[in-house]
Amino acid sequence: MKTFLALVLALWPLAAAGASAAPDCATPVSVPAPLDGPLQPMNRVQDLRIVLESCRRDGEAEVLATRRMTVDGEDLFLAVDPERLTTRLERAACWTCAQTSVEAQAQIRFIRAAERYSRAPGKALPAGATWLDNAGLTAGRGGAFLTGDLCPSRRPLDRAFLKSLEQSGVATPIALSISGVWAQQHPEDFAWLRREKAEGRLDIAFVNHSFHHPYRPAIADAHNFLLVPGVDMNEEILDVERLLIANGEVPSVFFRFPGLISDRASMGAVREAWLIPVGADAWLALTEAAPPGAIILVHPNGNEPFGLDVYGRLRREGRLPKPFRPLVEAP
Numbered sequence: 001m002k003t004f005l006a007l008v009l010a011l012w013p014l015a016a017a018g019a020s021a022a023p024d025c026a027t028p029v030s031v032p033a034p035l036d037g038p039l040q041p042m043n044r045v046q047d048l049r050i051v052l053e054s055c056r057r058d059g060e061a062e063v064l065a066t067r068r069m070t071v072d073g074e075d076l077f078l079a080v081d082p083e084r085l086t087t088r089l090e091r092a093a094c095w096t097c098a099q100t101s102v103e104a105q106a107q108i109r110f111i112r113a114a115e116r117y118s119r120a121p122g123k124a125l126p127a128g129a130t131w132l133d134n135a136g137l138t139a140g141r142g143g144a145f146l147t148g149d150l151c152p153s154r155r156p157l158d159r160a161f162l163k164s165l166e167q168s169g170v171a172t173p174i175a176l177s178i179s180g181v182w183a184q185q186h187p188e189d190f191a192w193l194r195r196e197k198a199e200g201r202l203d204i205a206f207v208n209h210s211f212h213h214p215y216r217p218a219i220a221d222a223h224n225f226l227l228v229p230g231v232d233m234n235e236e237i238l239d240v241e242r243l244l245i246a247n248g249e250v251p252s253v254f255f256r257f258p259g260l261i262s263d264r265a266s267m268g269a270v271r272e273a274w275l276i277p278v279g280a281d282a283w284l285a286l287t288e289a290a291p292p293g294a295i296i297l298v299h300p301n302g303n304e305p306f307g308l309d310v311y312g313r314l315r316r317e318g319r320l321p322k323p324f325r326p327l328v329e330a331p
């Protein structure tokens with residue numbers, strides 16, 4: 001009896017809240033997560049799963065849902081703007097959604113890009129090679145698309161580099177490929193990035209860089225990064241999204257393979273998750289130049305200072321294509 005009473009008392013506030021609160025449909029969901037606190041636990045986000053649904057509601061343009069989930073007990077979905085490729089979280093209760101398919105959405109920019117780039121072959125490899133190098137979206141048109149990878153690192157975030165990108169009055173677009181392990185290693189740097197974004201200095205798109213970002217020195221690419229045996233691609237993808245959402249951020253539609261190395265199977269998993277794989281035609285530490293429309297790759301995680309030196313030199317010499325544009329404009 002005592003247990004039963006305790007249960008009733010424990011559930012009472014939930015039932016009361018559920019009955020009285022009409023969902024706020026006017027604005028997208030902002031999951032509360034303080035900008036100066038510790039990392040929020042990923043288990044705030046439950047039952048995150050991949051879907052492809054077309055969602056409508058009065059007075060709003062149609063969106064595609066690519067994920068459903070429960071956050072702090074409320075049913076949400078990840079909404080993708082089908083033409084602009086931007087993402088936001090919406091309350092399931094506010095929309096009417098129906099399952100859809102690639103065929104039904106074949107003319108939509110988002111689906112065209114996801115399909116096209118997850119089938120892009122990447123750099124030419126030796127005959128018989130089983131892996132792919134730099135496959136996916138590697139360039140846009142006009143200006144440049146700055147991307148920075150946050151692979152696991154013992155070194156701190158290079159905040160000075162990121163501050164050097166900032167300009168008065170307008171947020172500088174940058175796509176940061178985040179690995180879950182990096183965020184766990186550097187919660188204060190992650191919070192700092194969130195603040196630069198929230199306060200309008202950096203227009204950050206968070207690109208999924210896999211949760212664990214496996215890497216073994218001196219192992220051939222064919223067996224390294226996400227091609228290490230035993231990797232669960234779905235877990236690698238969804239756990240980064242859970243971490244981002246639990247911490248008040250929204251995943252973008254992009255995925256960057258660690259080392260830019262993929263294979264048919266891992267690329268298939270990215271395609272089935274409705275993500276656009278992003279390579280780079282200007283990995284500055286290797287290319288030391290960036291053509292117009294380049295997707296530029298640097299590492300602000302402290303692991304590759306040479307690439308940042310190259311960036312600084314190109315910038316001083318006026319040899320960086322301008323302006324920097326949001327990655328959603330590249331596909």
Ligand SMILES: [Zn+2]
Pocket residue numbers: 149150151152209213257258259
């Ligand atoms: Zn990486």
